[in-house]
Amino acid sequence: MTEPVRLAKRIAAMTQCSRREAEMYIEGGWVRVDGQVVEEPQFKVREDQLVKIDPHAELVPPEPATLLLHKPAGLTVEQARALISTQSHAGDDASGVRMLKRHFVRLESPLPLPDNASGLLVFTQDWRVKRHLEEDVARIEQELVVEVAGTLAPNGLALLNHGLSFNNYALPPIKVSWQNETHLRFALKRIAPEMVERMCQAVGLKVLSIKRIRIGRVPMSRLRVGQWRYLAGTDRF
Numbered sequence: 001m002t003e004p005v006r007l008a009k010r011i012a013a014m015t016q017c018s019r020r021e022a023e024m025y026i027e028g029g030w031v032r033v034d035g036q037v038v039e040e041p042q043f044k045v046r047e048d049q050l051v052k053i054d055p056h057a058e059l060v061p062p063e064p065a066t067l068l069l070h071k072p073a074g075l076t077v078e079q080a081r082a083l084i085s086t087q088s089h090a091g092d093d094a095s096g097v098r099m100l101k102r103h104f105v106r107l108e109s110p111l112p113l114p115d116n117a118s119g120l121l122v123f124t125q126d127w128r129v130k131r132h133l134e135e136d137v138a139r140i141e142q143e144l145v146v147e148v149a150g151t152l153a154p155n156g157l158a159l160l161n162h163g164l165s166f167n168n169y170a171l172p173p174i175k176v177s178w179q180n181e182t183h184l185r186f187a188l189k190r191i192a193p194e195m196v197e198r199m200c201q202a203v204g205l206k207v208l209s210i211k212r213i214r215i216g217r218v219p220m221s222r223l224r225v226g227q228w229r230y231l232a233g234t235d236r237f
Contacts, residue, residue, distance in 0.1 A: 004044035007031065010051055021059055030057035030165045039101050062209055064125035065103035068232035070223040073118040073209065077109045083226050090223055095232035103230075110134050111142075111215060114194045119144070119212030120220040122231075132237060133215075137190075140237055143214035144186040145179060146196055148205040156203030160184075164202055171199070 011022035011031060023029055023041040031038055032052050033045055065182060069119040073081045084104055110133040124130055135138065153159070162173040172189040184205075186196060197207045213220045216237035223229060 004046050006041065007033065007038060007043040007045050007051070008041035010045050011053065013111070014051065015053065019228065024059055024061060025053055027100075027102065028058065028060070028062050029098060030054040037106075062100055063103060064127075065097065065100075066122065066124040066126050066129050067068055067103070067107065067228050068218070068223065068231055069121045069123060069228040070143070070220060070225050071113055071118055072225050073116055076115050077112045081104050081107060081109070081123060082100045084123065084228050088227055090227045090229040093229040095230035095235075097230035097232070099230075101201050111137070111213060112203040114197075114210065117193060117210040117212065118225065119210075120215055120218070120223075121212075122215065123228075124231075129231070129237075139189065140216045141187055141189050141214075142193065142212060142216075144188070144193060144196060145211045145213055146186060146200065147182055147208040148184055148200055149182070149208055150205045152205055153203045156205070160186075160199055164199055166195075166198065171195070 002034060007194060008019055009025055011025055012015070012019050015022070026041045026043075027035055027039055029039055030053055033043070034050050048177065067084060069084060084107070086099065089099060097183070107126055108125075108130055109123050110130045111122055113119065115122055122129070136150070157176060157178075160174075160176040160188040162171075164171045172190045174186065174191060176184055176186050179185045184200075193210060193212060196210060200207050218231070218235050218237055
């Protein structure tokens with residue numbers, strides 16, 4: 001029996017394509033070896049192994065991915081990143097993006113959450129998404145639901161909307177309203193989520209939990225805690 005060869009070499013011989021084109025087929029998740037998708041061009045295959053290319057294969061480089069995770073409270077961003085796997089992918093993901101292993105590497109989170117907060121967290125490989133969320137953060141509204149306890153100061157709700165200052169810096173106007181007796185809804189720009197606890201303390205409230213449910217026009221929707229989905233091509237922050 002001959003020695004195993006690189007999968008890319010086998011594909012190139014099968015299709016009479018270039019080695020780079022063979023690698024693109026493999027990296028795009030279009031190649032199966034004995035029924036299992038293999039995305040590594042250097043993977044070694046034996047002569048007796050069955051290698052097939054998906055009949056719908058497209059010879060285009062995979063696009064960088066952006067993932068939306070429902071972060072559990074109590075985790076750092078790095079710990080939350082470790083939750084992303086094939087098993088935690090939301091079953092009702094309607095983005096149409098084909099899941100590839102390469103989507104789980106070199107992920108950055110341009111809009112982090114405090115460790116004690118839960119909710120929508122973005123991880124991206126796309127420099128365009130990263131730049132937009134970092135450079136245009138002042139124009140992107142974030143919506144939070146905040147559970148509180150305590151007695152609100154007489155003018156506390158008005159102060160939360162506009163009037164608080166910290167370190168001689170007046171906070172910009174935002175929208176704060178009661179969702180129910182124990183939860184406030186914050187729609188804020190130019191204020192990081194980590195400021196919310198200090199803002200609530202300033203008007204007599206103790207924060208029990210913080211959940212981010214929307215970034216710009218992208219809601220967390222029905223994502224369960226610890227699950228993720230792809231950012232669809234039609235989604236816009």
